[in-house]
Amino acid sequence: MSSSTTIPPTTSAAAAAAEAPQPQKRTLSIFSLEGKTCVVTGGARGLGYTMCQAFIESGANVAILDLNGTEARSSAETLTTNYTAANPTLPPPKVTAHTCDVSDPISVSKTFEEIIQPHNHPSGIDVLVTSAGFVENFKAEEYPLPRIQKLWGVNVDGTYLCAVEVAKEWILKKKRGGSIIMVGSMSGTAVNVPQAQAPYNASKAAVRQLAASFAVEWAEHGIRVNCISPGYMMTALTQKIIDEQPELYNNWVSRIPAGRMGNPVDLMGAVVYLASDASSYTTGADIRIDGGYTVI
Ligand SMILES: NC(=O)c1ccc[n+]([C@@H]2O[C@H](COP(=O)([O-])OP(=O)(O)OC[C@H]3O[C@@H](n4cnc5c(N)ncnc54)[C@H](O)[C@@H]3O)[C@@H](O)[C@H]2O)c1
Secondary structure, three states: OOOOOOOOOOOOHHHHHHHOOOOOOOOOHHHOOOOOEEEEEOOOOHHHHHHHHHHHHOOOEEEEEEOOHHHHHHHHHHHHHHHHHHOOOOOOOOEEEEEOOOOOHHHHHHHHHHHOOOOOOOOOOOEEEEOOOOOOOOOHHHOOHHHHHHHHHHHHHHHHHHHHHHHHHHHHHHOOOEEEEEEOOHHHOOOOOOOOOHHHHHHHHHHHHHHHHHHHHHHHHOEEEEEEEEOOEOOHHHHHHHHHOOHHHHHHHHOOOOOOOEOHHHHHHHHHHHHOHHHOOOOOOEEEEOOOHHHO
């Protein structure tokens, strides 16, 4: 929480339910991820971390892929410990951590090879979530080109490289399908104000259109590709922006019909839906989860 501005908690029913992990409860079995392996880029923290938690609570094993290997390892440990404490009679999930720069093709290739090694996830990958990404606020005329290229390198190339890497495994080696979920943003559809972030907005529009294009290109291989486009969610990424410009918080919330920023757990249902058989006819979709921001 910022020391310079007072921010009320981003409460929601989902957040309250996720606060204290509960033993498994009954739900539709098509939402189960029992025995599946889910790879989450940027899974060491923020939205990616909460998606890892959703997958584990739905029965999956997880591979966290992150530039920050130390945080990825610590998050993998925390996820396993928390799940085991809440579900002592159930088998513990396999949660592995992999250091990777998603914008570097060699790093991506090596990491996906590492994930399927016998000591990690030898049965292969079932689901990929691309959550690694970042935002910067610069006026367009002042934004240094190398920084723009770095942002596109992670947000766009990183998404592309990871999706193609897993698709190659499914199409060429395993002859099977899978589910890819790309984390876009409402900024891929709306120009959110007042902060200037044109290259970020363009990068997230590209992510949404990559998901749609891959969905069409790979449908014949049984690969589904969808996009989740969050609104303002409270994570380290947004906290840093609010710390630097505290006046933004009230400005943002005043434009959100739901009257609050999102909590990462507000994305749990959508990501489990898109990863599971419950969404077997859903491909090329963009699910906006923004408290209504983009519909007014
Ligand atoms: N937080 C929000 O309000 C919000 C809203 C819409 C979309 N998003 C998108 O969601 C995604 C996650 O955002 P977040 O808020 O969880 O951010 P975050 O900064 O909390 O987490 C991002 C994670 O990605 C990792 N990462 C960054 N660059 C990487 C690279 N080159 N290779 C591998 N890992 C890398 C970081 O180490 C970090 O662990 C981003 O793509 C972001 O654009 C966030």
